[in-house]
Amino acid sequence: MNLRALISRLSISTRLTLWFGTSLLVLLALFVAGLYVSVHLGLHDDLEARLREEAAAVQAHHEAHGFDLTGSSSTASHELQSTPGTFVRLLGPGGDVARASPSFQARPPLSVELPSSRTSTVKTRTWGGTSAQSLYVPFQNESSAVAWMEVTKLQSPIHRQLHALRGWLLLGIVGGVGIAMLGGYGLARRALRPVAALTAAANDMQDRPTGTLPTDFGVKDELTDLADTFNDLIGRLRDSLQRERRFRADAAHNMFTPLTAIQSELDVTLRNPRSETEYREALQVVQQHTETLSSILEELMTLSRIEARTDRPGPARIDVSRQVESRVRRAQQAHPEAASIEWQGEAGLDAPVSPEDLDLVVDHLLDNALKYTPREGRVKVQVAQEKTDVVLRVSDSGIGFDTEAADRIFERFYRTGPAEQQAEGGGLGLPIVKAIAESYGGTVTAWSSGQGEGSTFEVRVPLR
Numbered sequence: 001m002n003l004r005a006l007i008s009r010l011s012i013s014t015r016l017t018l019w020f021g022t023s024l025l026v027l028l029a030l031f032v033a034g035l036y037v038s039v040h041l042g043l044h045d046d047l048e049a050r051l052r053e054e055a056a057a058v059q060a061h062h063e064a065h066g067f068d069l070t071g072s073s074s075t076a077s078h079e080l081q082s083t084p085g086t087f088v089r090l091l092g093p094g095g096d097v098a099r100a101s102p103s104f105q106a107r108p109p110l111s112v113e114l115p116s117s118r119t120s121t122v123k124t125r126t127w128g129g130t131s132a133q134s135l136y137v138p139f140q141n142e143s144s145a146v147a148w149m150e151v152t153k154l155q156s157p158i159h160r161q162l163h164a165l166r167g168w169l170l171l172g173i174v175g176g177v178g179i180a181m182l183g184g185y186g187l188a189r190r191a192l193r194p195v196a197a198l199t200a201a202a203n204d205m206q207d208r209p210t211g212t213l214p215t216d217f218g219v220k221d222e223l224t225d226l227a228d229t230f231n232d233l234i235g236r237l238r239d240s241l242q243r244e245r246r247f248r249a250d251a252a253h254n255m256f257t258p259l260t261a262i263q264s265e266l267d268v269t270l271r272n273p274r275s276e277t278e279y280r281e282a283l284q285v286v287q288q289h290t291e292t293l294s295s296i297l298e299e300l301m302t303l304s305r306i307e308a309r310t311d312r313p314g315p316a317r318i319d320v321s322r323q324v325e326s327r328v329r330r331a332q333q334a335h336p337e338a339a340s341i342e343w344q345g346e347a348g349l350d351a352p353v354s355p356e357d358l359d360l361v362v363d364h365l366l367d368n369a370l371k372y373t374p375r376e377g378r379v380k381v382q383v384a385q386e387k388t389d390v391v392l393r394v395s396d397s398g399i400g401f402d403t404e405a406a407d408r409i410f411e412r413f414y415r416t417g418p419a420e421q422q423a424e425g426g427g428l429g430l431p432i433v434k435a436i437a438e439s440y441g442g443t444v445t446a447w448s449s450g451q452g453e454g455s456t457f458e459v460r461v462p463l464r
């Protein structure tokens with residue numbers, strides 16, 4: 001199993017802790033490495049500075065008294081005494097050891113490595129199994145030949161310090177990262193506790209479909225927003241599920257009614273022998289109910305087709321006013337007995353709607369207006385551009401509706417009491433209008449001042 005697959009199987013809190021721990025480890029390691037290198041360089045610089053200081057002190061003293069390579073002067077011999085841990089030698093021009101500080105006595109012999117040029121030079125070398133640093137300083141002896149002073153210090157004290165520092169830094173990194181990871185894991189678990197509560201509540205909801213997700217986690221944060229959003233979504237899903245159930249029940253009821261009527265008409269007719277006129281009358285009743293049934297089915301299929309549309313209808317533009325005007329004329333001719341229609345259209349209004357959809361909208365709204373308005377009433381159809389929308393408005397002076405109906409008028413199969421008394425209908429015309437308007441990103445609204453006060457339906461679709 002590769003690392004990615006392994007990590008993907010870990011819990012979020014473990015993954016967060018690992019991520020946090022690794023980042024901290026990398027950061028600390030970089031910081032500690034930088035610190036170690038700077039301490040390392042500092043200690044070596046310091047050692048070199050101390051070599052130079054000691055050399056300068058010895059040189060100053062010898063310059064005051066004259067460099068004596070023979071060691072015959074007792075003062076000069078005394079001056080070759082060095083500070084503890086420092087080894088001083090005076091070397092002849094050829095590198096031969098003329099005098100050495102007593103500190104050399106306890107140490108193995110040290111080779112002479114004279115620099116190639118006559119400048120003061122620092123050399124690092126091995127001396128008796130440990131490394132040492134020597135400073136070679138040239139000087140003029142009594143015979144004016146160039147001789148050398150060699151000042152040496154062992155590096156082992158520095159290495160001991162660095163070794164101890166490495167140990168402490170390593171302990172600091174391991175301990176620090178370990179403690180931080182433990183703390184981080186605890187924090188991550190704590191921060192994810194609301195997620196566990198949400199999961200438990202979501203599981204509960206399978207048995208208790210009315211429940212909601214908890215939103216109170218002590219503080220209002222992103223998880224509260226998430227839970228609120230989900231509750232909102234769940235609420236809307238429940239509503240739509242409820243509507244679907246009601247729709248199925250209504251659809252079954254609406255289709256069952258004409259079917260029952262057909263069945264009972266046939267039962268009664270077939271029970272006894274009938275005259276031809278009686279059979280004809282019975283068949284006419286059956287035909288009427290069959291028409292109702294097929295009209296419901298046709299409207300249901302139209303509605304499903306429109307609601308199932310996922311992409312917007314094509315971009316072809318049509319002259320909306322001309323299209324609506326032709327439907328208005330057609331309706332008026334088809335219903336000469338109905339109220340007269342007043343037409344008012346803004347010319348040259350091109351919009352990206354399909355003519356079939358527009359015809360369906362106009363036909364349903366006009367059909368209703370004519371159905372629910374007495375012949376002496378008036379119906380008005382308007383098409384105009386308002387801001388960036390094309391607006392189709394159908395108003396009438398008919399039976400109107402109250403505020404309670406206004407809220408439900410676009411529901412499938414909903415019909416008001418007065419409308420049921422006034423005319424036949426399936427209650428699917430307005431839902432079709434709404435579905436078409438929405439499929440173009442538009443809206444449909446209806447308002448009425450109350451029963452008997454007429455009504456207005458307005459469809460608004462963006463021009464682009």
Ligand code: ADP
Pocket residue numbers: 364368369372396398399400401409414415416417419420424425426427428429430431454455
């Ligand atoms: P239908 O007209 O076949 O009943 P619709 O879906 O077209 O179905 O209309 C639903 C209901 O809205 C109607 O039954 C009626 O109660 C109300 N309605 C629609 N248009 C009008 C109108 N112009 N005036 C008054 N009520 C209307």
